Structures are given as structure tokens and as C-alpha cells.
Amino acid sequence: MATGIKDKVAILGMGCSKFGERWDASPEDLMVEAYTEALKDAGILPEQIDAAWFSTHMDDVGTGRGGTPMAIALRLPNIGVTRVENFCAGGTEAVRAAVYAVAAGACDIALALGVEKLKDTGYGGLPVATVGTYIPQWYPNAVAPANFAQLASAYRAKHGVAPELLKRAIAHVSVKSHANGAKNPKAHFRQAVTEEQVLKAPIIAEPLGLYDCAGVSDGAAAVIVTRPEIARALGKRGLVTFKALQVAVSNGWEMHSNEWDGSYVHTARIAAKRAYSEAGISKPREEISLTEVHDCFSITELVTMEDLQLSDEGGAVRDVLDGVFDAEGAIPCQIDGGLKCFGHPIGASGIRMLYELYLQLQGRAGARQLPDPRIGLTHNLGGQPSQNVCTVSIVGLE
Amino acid sequence: MSVGIVGYGAYIPRLRLSRKAVVEANAWFAPQSSRGKGTRSMINWDEDSITMAVAAARDCLGAMDRSAVRSVLLASGTLPFAERLNAGVVAGALDLDESAAAFDLTGSQTAGLSGFAQAAALATGSAGPVLLAAADARRTRAASSSELDYGDGAAAFLLGKDRPIAEILAQASITVDFVDHFRLAGEDIDYHWEERWVRDEGIGKIMPRAVAQALGQAGVEAARVDRFIFPSTFAKVDAVLAKKCGISPEAVVANLSDKVGDTGVAHGLLLLAQVLETAAPGQVIVLAQFGSGARVLVLRVTGHIRSFKPRLGVSVWLERGVIENSYVRFLVYKDQLQVERGMRGEQDKKTALTTAYRHRRAILGLVAGRCSVTGQVHYPPSRYSYTRGAPALDTQEPYPLAERLGTVLSWSAEFLSFHLSPPHQYGQIDFDGGGRILMDFTDVAQGDIATGTRVEMVFRVKDTDEVRGFKRYFWKATPVVGQPAAPERT
Numbered sequence: 001m002a003t004g005i006k007d008k009v010a011i012l013g014m015g016c017s018k019f020g021e022r023w024d025a026s027p028e029d030l031m032v033e034a035y036t037e038a039l040k041d042a043g044i045l046p047e048q049i050d051a052a053w054f055s056t057h058m059d060d061v062g063t064g065r066g067g068t069p070m071a072i073a074l075r076l077p078n079i080g081v082t083r084v085e086n087f088c089a090g091g092t093e094a095v096r097a098a099v100y101a102v103a104a105g106a107c108d109i110a111l112a113l114g115v116e117k118l119k120d121t122g123y124g125g126l127p128v129a130t131v132g133t134y135i136p137q138w139y140p141n142a143v144a145p146a147n148f149a150q151l152a153s154a155y156r157a158k159h160g161v162a163p164e165l166l167k168r169a170i171a172h173v174s175v176k177s178h179a180n181g182a183k184n185p186k187a188h189f190r191q192a193v194t195e196e197q198v199l200k201a202p203i204i205a206e207p208l209g210l211y212d213c214a215g216v217s218d219g220a221a222a223v224i225v226t227r228p229e230i231a232r233a234l235g236k237r238g239l240v241t242f243k244a245l246q247v248a249v250s251n252g253w254e255m256h257s258n259e260w261d262g263s264y265v266h267t268a269r270i271a272a273k274r275a276y277s278e279a280g281i282s283k284p285r286e287e288i289s290l291t292e293v294h295d296c297f298s299i300t301e302l303v304t305m306e307d308l309q310l311s312d313e314g315g316a317v318r319d320v321l322d323g324v325f326d327a328e329g330a331i332p333c334q335i336d337g338g339l340k341c342f343g344h345p346i347g348a349s350g351i352r353m354l355y356e357l358y359l360q361l362q363g364r365a366g367a368r369q370l371p372d373p374r375i376g377l378t379h380n381l382g383g384q385p386s387q388n389v390c391t392v393s394i395v396g397l398e
Numbered sequence: 399m400s401v402g403i404v405g406y407g408a409y410i411p412r413l414r415l416s417r418k419a420v421v422e423a424n425a426w427f428a429p430q431s432s433r434g435k436g437t438r439s440m441i442n443w444d445e446d447s448i449t450m451a452v453a454a455a456r457d458c459l460g461a462m463d464r465s466a467v468r469s470v471l472l473a474s475g476t477l478p479f480a481e482r483l484n485a486g487v488v489a490g491a492l493d494l495d496e497s498a499a500a501f502d503l504t505g506s507q508t509a510g511l512s513g514f515a516q517a518a519a520l521a522t523g524s525a526g527p528v529l530l531a532a533a534d535a536r537r538t539r540a541a542s543s544s545e546l547d548y549g550d551g552a553a554a555f556l557l558g559k560d561r562p563i564a565e566i567l568a569q570a571s572i573t574v575d576f577v578d579h580f581r582l583a584g585e586d587i588d589y590h591w592e593e594r595w596v597r598d599e600g601i602g603k604i605m606p607r608a609v610a611q612a613l614g615q616a617g618v619e620a621a622r623v624d625r626f627i628f629p630s631t632f633a634k635v636d637a638v639l640a641k642k643c644g645i646s647p648e649a650v651v652a653n654l655s656d657k658v659g660d661t662g663v664a665h666g667l668l669l670l671a672q673v674l675e676t677a678a679p680g681q682v683i684v685l686a687q688f689g690s691g692a693r694v695l696v697l698r699v700t701g702h703i704r705s706f707k708p709r710l711g712v713s714v715w716l717e718r719g720v721i722e723n724s725y726v727r728f729l730v731y732k733d734q735l736q737v738e739r740g741m742r743g744e745q746d747k748k749t750a751l752t753t754a755y756r757h758r759r760a761i762l763g764l765v766a767g768r769c770s771v772t773g774q775v776h777y778p779p780s781r782y783s784y785t786r787g788a789p790a791l792d793t794q795e796p797y798p799l800a801e802r803l804g805t806v807l808s809w810s811a812e813f814l815s816f817h818l819s820p821p822h823q824y825g826q827i828d829f830d831g832g833g834r835i836l837m838d839f840t841d842v843a844q845g846d847i848a849t850g851t852r853v854e855m856v857f858r859v860k861d862t863d864e865v866r867g868f869k870r871y872f873w874k875a876t877p878v879v880g881q882p883a884a885p886e887r888t
């Protein structure tokens with residue numbers, strides 16, 4: 001019987017580039033930034049890395065296909081480099097591969113790196129992705145904000161929430177993330193915003209305004225993982241280990257049957273449940289110190305609090321407005337600014353989430369350091385609420 | 399039993415362009431202050447003659463078993479494709495049996511009546527009824543009088559032997575190369591000769607001959623004609639012609655120029671569809687049309703007239719108009735003016751024809767797959783059915799969704815993607831009886847959609863591939879206004 005990965009794999013080192021509109025940097029430069037920091041943090045030489053996984057999403061701009069872009073940029077010593085792509089959850093998918101390789105004993109030390117170069121498109125927002133030859137013949141030419149905005153319409157209908165109240169709650173989500181991002185030197189957006197600014201911003205996709213949408217950023221993040229005993233042998237103490245890493249992928253039930261009500265993310269609930277089980281967490285609200293969730297849009301973060309069982313069903317509006325997920329709240333969310341303000345270079349985001357948990361758990365988060373966090377959770381979602389890839393990882397101090 | 403009309407329907411696009419808006423916009427260049435009255439119908443950005451023909455055909459066919467239809471004819475002067483059978487697209491959208499024959503007819507304003515004659519001939523030798531659709535969405539030059547005169551619309555007729563609501567008494571035609579207007583292949587816009595010549599030398603001399611010939615064949619005296627239809631953009635020419643033919647002035651049917659304009663090839667049939675809505679048994683109707691000669695149709699309404707109603711009919715489509723005051727919108731939808739699309743509008747819309755063919759019933763006909771074990775409806779159809787915990791293989795049977803109503807589960811209206819009627823609105827639709835599709839909404843204004851809104855399906859242009867010159871079509875959801883145009887199919 002499968003025993004999971006709990007405490008079988010430790011983080012040896014991590015790195016993360018500055019996120020933002022990196023007009024100065026190519027994808028290769030971004031990879032070098034993240035990798036060099038991770039290598040230094042791990043205190044190892046490139047030759048000690050046994051295998052690598054590489055996450056990048058967009059084929060049409062930026063980095064390119066296959067494992068070679070990373071192998072060449074980092075001049076890796078001819079090790080296996082595998083590109084993984086799982087929409088916006090690709091970063092965590094790369095981590096999963098590296099973690100599994102180490103947990104399986106196939107590798108001693110493995111590297112996962114994610115990168116995205118989005119600001120070479122010439123316009124704001126995500127590039128339009130290709131989706132094969134059939135889907136474009138019937139499916140709307142949909143964009144991410146409207147896919148996620150639909151959560152709001154269904155959530156309002158299901159829970160009887162007035163549009164104004166939900167709008168105010170999701171505004172609070174963004175106000176909080178901006179306040180957090182302001183303290184993060186690597187974040188894309190570093191200015192605080194007021195609730196009034198958020199409410200009055202131009203509408204992108206009803207009811208989401210400009211500040212309800214995450215930034216589209218360039219960036220890279222990297223993690224080097226190994227078995228705890230190797231980490232200790234290399235002199236590491238206060239190890240951050242993986243407690244769980246779960247992925248759930250839609251099989252079309254949400255989009256093709258009439259059963260899903262559109263107000264939550266089905267796969268997030270499944271991945272969370274599996275992750276809590278793998279990590280041995282029975283009371284997430286008490287046991288989770290902080291979360292880094294996939295706040296591509298403010299409404300996503302709000303419903304995710306319910307999907308992760310951190311709020312009761314229908315209770316996230318109240319919890320958000322009560323500040324439960326603020327920096328000073330019971331379970332801070334996006335203490336680094338999140339996708340909203342740290343930024344969202346797609347292939348890197350899952351690893352960026354992990355980077356913040358790693359710093360926080362090790363007490364290295366600078367001005368935004370939380371007091372004594374023990375367990376952190378990442379929630380990295382790719383696709384759209386009705387059809388997606390959802391990952392939940394849990395890490396903690398040994 | 400002889401062939402007659404067994405069903406009829408129509409379609410007038412929702413948008414009605416204010417002529418005042420046109421006249422005011424063009425006043426600096428071409429003062430036409432006396433012409434600024436009423437409206438003309440105009441297509442939405444995602445409509446053309448094919449989509450309008452489908453809408454009229456659905457209005458005509460209602461809930462009848464479409465597998466009975468043996469042929470479909472499409473008459474139009476604005477067929478979207480020069481090569482690709484346009485009527486074949488209509489047949490696919492109507493999910494007709496593939497054994498039905500399909501024909502395109504074009505080339506003259508009389509193409510609708512030519513189609514009628516051919517449909518009648520086909521129906522005579524067919525086991526089932528024959529469908530005729532006529533549609534036009536003509537382009538005009540800015541500040542021209544045609545721009546104010548024309549309208550967009552469609553009509554459809556079903557011809558057969560079973561309980562005709564109107565019998566065909568006579569059909570007459572005169573073919574003569576009288577060129578009142580022309581449009582060379584590949585050109586967009588009609589070129590017209592002087593109105594006085596067309597009126598006096600053309601209509602005034604050719605039409606009376608044709609009408610007399612038809613009435614003679616029918617054995618009906620002109621004075622006995624109850625309804626006389628002669629579509630023309632020339633004021634009062636219908637009344638003058640009626641008088642010349644000996645037809646009573648009361649019989650002359652108003653030509654909808656105040657609200658719709660002249661819908662070209664479709665217009666005579668559109669007016670006939672309107673007349674039939676209120677026709678009484680025994681009435682004689684004459685439909686005459688001018689173009690490269692003349693065509694005349696003489697009908698007598700039968701006692702079955704009251705047993706048929708189109709889904710909505712001209713009278714309801716007339717009521718459903720929404721005034722459009724933006725002349726610029728009209729120019730853009732008619733491809734007369736290019737708006738800035740932004741980089742997002744550069745997306746390649748190439749259609750993989752192999753894929754389109756494999757999935758033709760799902761795409762053109764909106765046919766889903768219904769699992770014979772669980773009854774769950776899957777769109778698009780798939781080999782494995784969704785069944786909790788136990789996906790079933792190859793259990794799905796074709797299940798058409800186009801005539802079913804649905805309810806909006808979730809939606810948004812966004813301003814990000816390139817769209818010719820912003821905001822771009824789409825959402826998840828749950829169909830009555832099962833099935834769910836994330837669909838575009840069309841014929842909607844901001845604020846028209848909410849969770850729980852009832853919607854029906856309309857067949858529209860999905861994308862235009864401007865690089866290669868191709869259009870692809872799909873279904874969109876539109877809010878049910880009053881009586882649904884798309885009722886449950888039996």
C-alpha cells in the first residue's frame with residue numbers, strides 16, 4: 001500500500017527571481033536568477049544534481065518546448081531534464097516529479113524549476129493559448145477572468161449573497177494582498193491600495209475589476225530537494241519537509257454533467273482532502289499556519305478558503321471580511337502578496353508559493369515574517385473552475 | 399394530391415437601424431432629410447444569409463419530425479460561400495437526414511420564387527415535404543439610398559402534399575435581360591440604373607404581362623385577387639402595378655419598408671409569410687417579383703390555414719426589434735468600416751476541416767450524446783460516458799439539443815477578448831432534460847444575463863478566418879423573450 005511522501009523529502013535550497021515586467025530579462029536570465037540563488041542556498045555543486053524537471057506553460061512566447069531551454073540556460077551536466085506542463089499548476093507538477101524521484105530513491109538530489117516570460121506578447125493579460133482543433137469550433141473564445149468570474153455568479157446564487165457584499169469581500173482579498181506585497185522586495189506590485197480604489201476600478205469581467213485580477217509577470221523559481229538524511233549530512237538544520245503533495249484533475253464531470261453547481265472548485269476539495277489525509281491533518285483550521293493559494297482572481301481565493309476547509313461552506317465572505325486571512329489573522333493567506341501582487345509567471349507560480357512557505361518556516365521572510373509558523377499549504381490551480389488541474393502541497397518543519 | 403404550402407416561417411434580425419441615425423450621420427455629404435423615418439433591419443455581427451435561413455426554417459418547421467424533409471433549397475443573393483454548398487450548411491444546422499438533397503439558388507431578385515417553383519416540382523415527386531428558405535443581407539455603400547431602403551431578413555416555406563394551407567393555382571415567369579441593377583461576381587455592392595426607366599419601361603411593361611399570364615392560367619379574374627404582394631423599393635409602384643393589372647387597391651400588401659426595409663431575395667416570401675398569418679380560406683394571393691424578367695405565383699388559401707402557425711412568425715419578429723442608433727455599428731457589422739481590434743484580435747481562426755467533418759453533427763446540428771444507461775447527456779459526445787465511479791464505454795446515442803431550452807448556471811461579461819459586441823458574454827447553460835455547455839451569448843445587452851436566465855439556441859457565425867476566407871458556424875444562447883422561438887422538439 002502506498003505510504004505517501006510525508007517527511008521523506010526535504011527542501012535543500014530554493015531561489016526565486018524578482019517577479020514583474022522584466023523588460024531587462026530573457027527567460028534564460030530569469031532561470032539563472034532563480035537557479036543560482038537555489039544552488040547557493042543548497043550549498044551544493046551542479047554535479048550533485050541527479051535530475052531536473054522544468055515547468056513552463058506557454059509555447060508561443062518565451063521559453064520553448066522540451067528540456068533543452070533549461071539545460072542550456074543553466075549548463076546542466078547532461079542530466080535528465082523533463083519539461084512538465086499542467087496549465088498554471090505546472091510549477092507544483094515539476095516539484096511533484098522531483099519529490100517523487102527522491103522519495104522513490106531514484107535520485108538523491110533533484111531540481112525543479114519553473115519559468116514564464118509573458119511580457120513579450122505586446123499586450124496585457126495572458127496570451128491566448130491554443131487548444132487543439134476541435135474546441136475552437138464550439139467553445140467560446142473565453143479568457144481567464146471571465147472563466148473565474150463565473151464562480152462569483154454561481155456563488156451568489158447558491159448562497160444568496162448580495163452582489164455588493166460579494167464585491168466588497170473580494171475587494172478585501174485584494175486590499176490584503178497589496179498590503180502584503182508592499183513588504184516583499186521581489187513582488188511585482190508593491191503599492192498598497194484602498195477598498196475604494198478596488199471597488200471603483202474598471203471592470204475586466206463582471207464582477208471582477210482590474211484589482212481583482214492577478215498581475216501577468218515574468219519570473220522564475222527553483223527548488224532543490226533531497227532526502228532528509230542527506231540534507232542533514234550536508235549540514236542543514238531546521239529542515240522543511242514535505243508532508244503531502246496531491247494533484248486532482250477534472251475528468252469533465254463539472255463541465256459535462258449537470259451536477260456541479262459552479263460555485264466551488266471540485267478538484268480543490270478532492271486534492272485538499274487527500275493532502276490532509278497524507279499529512280495526517282485532521283483540523284486544518286487549527287493546524288495550518290499559513291497558506292499560499294492560487295489567487296489568480298480575488299473570487300478564486302475566496303472560494304478556495306471553503307474548498308480547503310478553512311472556512312465553512314458559505315462562510316468565506318464573513319471570514320474574509322473579518323480578516324481571518326489577513327497578515328494578522330488566524331491563517332494568513334498570501335503573506336508574500338500572492339499571485340495578485342508577487343505576480344504570476346505561470347510555470348513558476350507553484351514553486352514561488354513553496355518559496356514563501358520555505359522562507360516563513362525558516363524565519364527568513366524579513367519584514368513580512370510571521371510569528372512561529374509550523375505548517376504551510378500551497379494550492380496551485382491550472383485551468384478554470386469548470387475544468388482544471390488542482391494541486392495541494394503541505395510542508396512543515398521536521 | 400397536389401402540392402401546396404404546408405408550412406411557413408420567417409426571421410427578422412433583432413437590430414433595427416434608425417434611419418434618422420443614418421441620415422444625420424451622412425447629412426454633411428448626402429442630405430436626405432426626408433428619408434430619416436422608421437427603421438431597417440440589420441444583422442448582428444454573427445449573422446448572415448445562412449444563419450437567417452436557419453432561423454426562418456426553424457420558425458417554419460417548429461416541432462415537426464425533420465427526418466421527413468426530402469430536400470432543402472436556399473435562395474439568396476448574398477450566399478456566404480461561392481464554393482461550398484450553403485444549403486448544405488443549413489441542412490446540417492437543421493440536423494436533416496443526410497439523404498435529403500440540397501440546392502443553392504441565386505442570381506436574381508426572383509431567386510426566391512424560382513426556388514418556390516423548383517421546390518413545388520421536387521415535392522411533387524417526393525415522399526416527404528421540401529423546404530425552401532430565402533435570405534438576404536446585402537451590403538450597400540455609405541450614404542446611398544440603398545442603405546436606407548434595404549433590410550436583412552429571411553423566410554422559409556415547406557411545400558408538400560399533406561393538408562396544404564395554400565394551393566398553387568399558377569406560376570408564371572418571363573425571362574428577359576432587363577438590367578435594372580447588377581453585381582459582378584466577387585463584387586459586394588449593387589449598381590443601379592435610373593429609377594424612372596426601371597419603373598416605367600421595366601416594371602410597368604414586364605410585370606403586367608406576367609401577372610396576366612399567371613391569372614389566366616389560374617383562371618382567376620384580377621378583381622378577385624384578395625392580396626397582392628409586389629416588393630419594391632420604389633414608392634407606390636405596387637399600387638400603380640395593381641391598378642394596371644386590374645387588382646383592387648385594397649389588395650395591395652404593405653411592404654414593411656417602415657420597419658424592415660427590402661430584404662432582397664427573401665422579401666416577397668417574407669411578405670407572403672406575413673399575409674398567411676391572417677389569411678382566410680378561399681382567399682387568392684398573388685406574389686409577383688421583378689428581376690431579369692418576372693415571376694408570379696398565384697395561391698388560394700385552403701381550410702387548413704388555421705391548423706398551422708409558425709413558431710413566431712413575421713408579426714412576432716416585428717415586435718422583437720431593438721432600435722439601433724449607432725450607424726457606425728451598422729457599418730462595422732456590414733464590413734464597411736474596420737475598427738481597431740487590438741493584438742487579441744490577431745488570433746488565427748483557421749478551421750481544421752478534417753475535425754469539422756468528424757464532428758459535423760455535434761457542431762452544426764448541436765447533437766449531444768445521451769448515455770443509454772444513465773440518461774446523462776454529454777456535450778460534446780464522447781466514447782466514455784460520465785458515470786460516477788464507473789465510466790461506461792460506447793453507450794451514448796445522438797441527442798439533439800438545438801431545440802431545447804436551457805438555464806444559465808454561471809456567466810460573465812468581459813471586456814478583454816476581441817468581440818464585435820462588447821462585452822463578450824458567455825456562461826454555462828444547463829439544458830432542460832440534461833446536458834451542459836459553456837456557450838457564447840448573442841443578441842444580448844449588458845445586464846440581460848443572470849444566473850437562472852432562461853435561454854434558447856440560435857445558429858450563428860462563430861468565427862471568420864479572414865486570412866483564408868472561411869466562416870465557421872456554431873450555436874449560441876440567447877435569452878428567451880416572450881414565447882421561445884425554439885420549443886422542445888417532439
